[in-house]
Amino acid sequence: MENQLRCVMFNREEFLIEHQLDADVLFLLEGLYQYGVRVLNLDGKTTKEDMEEKLLQAGYRTEETLLIAAEDATLQNGREIGLATIAFVNQKKNGQTYSAADIVVEGFEEVDFYFLERIYQRKHGIPWRVIETERTYLREMTVEDVEALYEIYAQEGMTDFIEPLCEKREDEIAYTKAYIENMYVYYGYGMWLVCDRENGEIIGRAGxxxxxxEDEIVLEMGYLIRQEYQRQGYAYEVCTAIMDYAKEASGFSELSCLVEEENHPSLGLLQKLGFSFRKEVDILGKRMKRYVYAL
Known part of the structure; x- marks a missing residue:
């Protein structure tokens, strides 16, 4: 059975503020039913055995459950039975470290179902679906996607202006694993896969x-669209969506693109997207044109 968030567990006693359940927590939990998520109150019984028994009685698995807690002991027990865990900083609970939590939140004003779902997905290695456009969606890649990338990169002209994949597949798989763990998890963005919304087929890579x-850390956009989908506006559609995402979520004030002078299609696309030429730079032994877009 495919993993999906179906249940959220919490211990009501850990969320009491002046003898009342935290209002934002209450609003969040009461709204989860509309997404098909069941909320289970542990009623003060927070041992591993208690949690497993509660889930068994309700008909849920640990693999489809997320725990929200404010005490280290509860978080640790949840983690040991395989639950995704979110720690809530309750100022009334002193001396907590939250070391067993997948993420720590100080309040629930901006926490919704989609936030919980993403924490759950990260726990279980499920790729995030990050951006949607009219014809595509962009999602994080997985190790299982490596073979499809080799097929795309093998098409004529694909690596004329980008680095090829590793010659050995085992090296590319190792690189992909490290990229997922370091780039996606810590930065929240990276190079995503471009998928056809109708059939889910991988049609490129962008992000x-x-x-x-020159001693400055900049945010760079890149893209690659497989041959069958080129010259149909997909690159413009995808890059426009990425630019909007960068404006809202990256924290950078401008976006850069680095293009070789001979790459005429990309130069034309950047002009259409509203990028402006800034200067030529040397990157890894190549002379590149740097274009920028104010976010």
């Missing part, structure tokens, strides 16, 4: 990376 240019 954001950080790049050091």
């Amino acid at each position: 954001l990376n950080t790049q050091e240019i």
Whole structure:
């Protein structure tokens, strides 16, 4: 059975503020039913055995459950049975470290179902679906996607202006694992896969990376669309959505693109997207044109 968030557990006693359940927590939990998520109150019984028994009685698995807690003991017990865990900083609970939590939140004003779902997905290695456009969606890649990338990169002209994949597949798989753990988890963005919304087929790769240019860390956008989908406006559609995402979520004030002078299609796309030429720079032994867009 495919993993999906179906249940949220909490211990009401850990969320009391002046003898009342925290209002934002209450609003969040009461709204989860509309997404098909059941909320289970542990009623003060927070041992591993209690949690497993509660889930068994309700008909849920640990693999489809997320725990919200404010005490280390509860978080640790949840973690040991495989639950995704979110720690709530309750000022009435002193001396907590939250070391067993997947993430720590100080309040629930901006926490909704989609926030919980993403923490759950990260716990279980489920790729995030980050951006949607009219014809595509962009999601994080997985190790299982490596073979499809080799197929795309093998098409004529694909690596004329980008670095090829590793010659050995085992090296590319190792790189992909490290990229997922370090880039996606810590930065919240990276190079994503571009998928056809109708059939889920991987049609390219696009996204954001950080790049050091002349002692400055800049945000860079890149893209690659497989041959069958080129010259149909997909690159413009995807890059426009990425630019909007960068404006809202990256924290950078401008976006850069680095293009070789001979890459005429990309130069034309950048002009259409509203990028402006700034200067030529040397990157890894290549002379590149740097274009920028104010976010």
